[in-house]
Amino acid sequence: MAFIHIPKDWQLPERVATPENVYMNRRYFMKAMGLMGAGTLIGATSGCEAAEDFQVAVPKSMPGLYPAKRNATYTVDRALTPEKIAAQYNNFYEFTTDKGRVHKLTDKFEIHPWQIEISGEVNKPGVYDLDDLLKKMPLEERVYRFRCVEAWAMTVPWTGFPFKALIDQVEPKSNAKYVRMVTFNRPEQAPGIKSQSWYPWPYYEGLTMAEATNELTLLATGIYGHAMPKQHGAPIRLVTPWKYGYKSIKSIVKIEFTKRKPGTFWNKLAPDEYDFYANVNPKVPHPRWSQASERLIGSGERVPTHMYNGYGDYVAQLYG
Numbered sequence: 001m002a003f004i005h006i007p008k009d010w011q012l013p014e015r016v017a018t019p020e021n022v023y024m025n026r027r028y029f030m031k032a033m034g035l036m037g038a039g040t041l042i043g044a045t046s047g048c049e050a051a052e053d054f055q056v057a058v059p060k061s062m063p064g065l066y067p068a069k070r071n072a073t074y075t076v077d078r079a080l081t082p083e084k085i086a087a088q089y090n091n092f093y094e095f096t097t098d099k100g101r102v103h104k105l106t107d108k109f110e111i112h113p114w115q116i117e118i119s120g121e122v123n124k125p126g127v128y129d130l131d132d133l134l135k136k137m138p139l140e141e142r143v144y145r146f147r148c149v150e151a152w153a154m155t156v157p158w159t160g161f162p163f164k165a166l167i168d169q170v171e172p173k174s175n176a177k178y179v180r181m182v183t184f185n186r187p188e189q190a191p192g193i194k195s196q197s198w199y200p201w202p203y204y205e206g207l208t209m210a211e212a213t214n215e216l217t218l219l220a221t222g223i224y225g226h227a228m229p230k231q232h233g234a235p236i237r238l239v240t241p242w243k244y245g246y247k248s249i250k251s252i253v254k255i256e257f258t259k260r261k262p263g264t265f266w267n268k269l270a271p272d273e274y275d276f277y278a279n280v281n282p283k284v285p286h287p288r289w290s291q292a293s294e295r296l297i298g299s300g301e302r303v304p305t306h307m308y309n310g311y312g313d314y315v316a317q318l319y320g
């Protein structure tokens, strides 16, 4: 299927990526559709064929959390991905490997109440209730680029808090060198866990302490100015925008501080294809495809991929 090709001047400047994003997204999407009507466009991606009656199911949240104030430090030179496109194009294998159907299979997934177990090399281990935690964490909105290892990309406003804020609170010991994170494992609530029993559930990921405490690293509980829809990894997921998307583990139930480098779900499945660091790098092809460019979901435009997904100023020193 052909890609929609939207000329550069159709990209919205960062200044319109405001908290009124629902309104702006609709306008952006309609512009794209108008352009398509004029016959300039030759095809559509699956995201553009979304049912018109689709509504994003937004979970209830504690009052006062959303929308959080936008942190203007982090800017992008791309249009926001329309919310409804992002919400119907998900990787969340616990439900299905079919990106367009994840959002249809989350009904039984219970996200409240939610506990996170903190363990390992840390002074304040314990089981933390997410509602309690959120009362203490500084929520803010950040617009980040997001690049999947499969060479599609989106640009979305996350709401969350720096992972560092949580790490400071639980006080890792000096011998903690890595953080290991684990996703929920409830086959009765997530059909993909049961039907795809060959995967090494639960999903697990890891970061070095330097990566986890980097200012870019977010624990996100919201997106597009409201609580996180289940398909995006409610009620809390990681966001590391300079790494391929598989590092951004969803629906986290456990955070463990370790002395040794932890294994990861994808590295275990295919060690030659998915390494621990997974830093976005246009010069290192995936064994089965190029990483030199990426497709923006929504517009379908293909654009060059940047080293560290454009976040080298923040993270290149970690790997020097």
Ligand SMILES: Nc1nc2c(c(=O)[nH]1)N[C@H]1C(S)=C(S)[C@@H](COP(=O)(O)O)O[C@H]1N2
Binding pocket: 089, 090, 091, 092, 093, 094, 147, 148, 149, 183, 203, 231, 232, 233, 244, 245, 246, 247, 248, 249, 250, 251
């Ligand atoms: N638990 C869990 N986390 C996960 C995944 C998954 O299958 N399970 N997929 C990853 C991949 S490959 C990507 S690209 C992103 C997709 O996030 P999104 O659906 O919010 O765009 O989630 C990541 N986190």
Ligand SMILES: [Mo]
Binding pocket: 091, 147, 148, 149, 150, 244, 245, 246
């Ligand atoms: Mo991904």
